[in-house]
Amino acid sequence: MKYSSRLIEKAVENLSRLPGVGRKSAMRIVQFLLRQDPHVGEKIGQALIDLVQQTRYCRRCHNIADGPECDICADPRREVHQLCVVKSFYDIMFIEETGLFQGRYHVLGGVIAPMEGVGPHDLHIADLIRRVQEEQVQELIFALSPTDNEALTIEYIIQQMRRTLDRLPMVTTLSRGLNYHLDLEYADEMTLSLALKSRIPYPIES
Ligand SMILES: [Zn+2]
Structure with missing residues (x-):
């Protein structure tokens, strides 16, 4: 483990899977989120969960x-x-x-x-x-x-x-x-x- 927290490691690892986001950018995002009001991170997380769970294909x-x-x-x-x-x-x-x-x-x-x-x-x-x-x-x-x-x-x-x-x-x-x-x-x-x-x-x- 590279960081003091397994949760940070997990967040960096997952964020760096995104296109155009390398490990360094993922670390910056994690730093940003931890410095914000927790609601900011929660909203981002919830929006992504809703996106993958609730969208479907238009039948038309x-x-x-x-x-x-x-x-x-x-x-x-x-x-x-x-x-x-x-x-x-x-x-x-x-x-x-x-x-x-x-x-x-x-x-x-x-x-x-x-x-x-x-x-x-x-x-x-x-x-x-x-x-x-x-x-x-x-x-x-x-x-x-x-x-x-x-x-x-x-x-x-x-x-x-x-x-x-x-x-x-x-x-x-x-x-x-x-x-x-x-x-x-x-x-x-x-x-x-x-x-x-x-x-x-x-x-x-x-
Ligand atoms: Zn349509």
């Missing part, structure tokens, strides 16, 4: 939610005819930060990646197509990272929509002021805002 869009539906799906002010397709709930947080998008989202849970063994059935694609139909989506916006698998995923979804739907919605992608091979999380807010505003129609072969 697969975003993180506190109840059966996430706050975005449950918000009647959100535009239902625009649906933005993302890889993970994490991407939604970045788009929401821009405050520019008023539609709803659908989390795929990844992209089709045959080399990594990820097929269409591992993703929320069937749900997406059902939503496009039921919610009469007019624009389907793909906000995936620009890799080859993005194109593969979009093509697959278009093919599936053709089989199921009478009429395809307009399909767009974010404009590529975003650097190639860059995830949304690495785009600065200005670039992401521009990419959202100037969407590009996806070429659909007739």
